[in-house]
Amino acid sequence: MRIAIFGIEFYEDSTQLYQKIIDKLERENCTILLNSSFFDQIAGRLKFTKKPKVFSHNEDIKGKIDVLFSIGGDGTILESVTYVRDSGIPILGINLGQLGFLSSVSRTEISQAIDAVLNNNYIINKRTLLKM
Helix, strand or coil: CEEEEEECCCCHHHHHHHHHHHHHHHHCCCEEEEEHHHHHHHECCECCCCCCEEECCHHHCCCCCCEEEEEECHHHHHHHHHHHCCCCCCEEEEECCCCCCCCCECHHHHHHHHHHHHCCCCCCCCCCCCCC
16 A cells, blocks of 8 residues: 655654654555655654655655545644645545644554555545645
């Protein structure tokens, strides 16, 4: 499976959580793509067995990934939508804060959520994107 990981800010206190996600995806032989600004923040802080690919624009991932993991909070999901746009790529919101309305997967549910994605055992909640 091809997974894009999108983050805005690296939270030092979540280093083990980020590493857990990377390790699990690598064990499952997933191709990992990271948005370039987030990759710049995690370079040297997290370990990869294989160097991940990076993306900077929506064209870099359109038709090239199966799912995008948005790691942060609701603001991170809202920004990740600009990369996914109308491509039909589902977003899994992993919440690092206290309460997430859009990013509903909590720290304690990450492993189960990744398993569900890898086994195509999930439901997509469609959202409407307003344009001006």
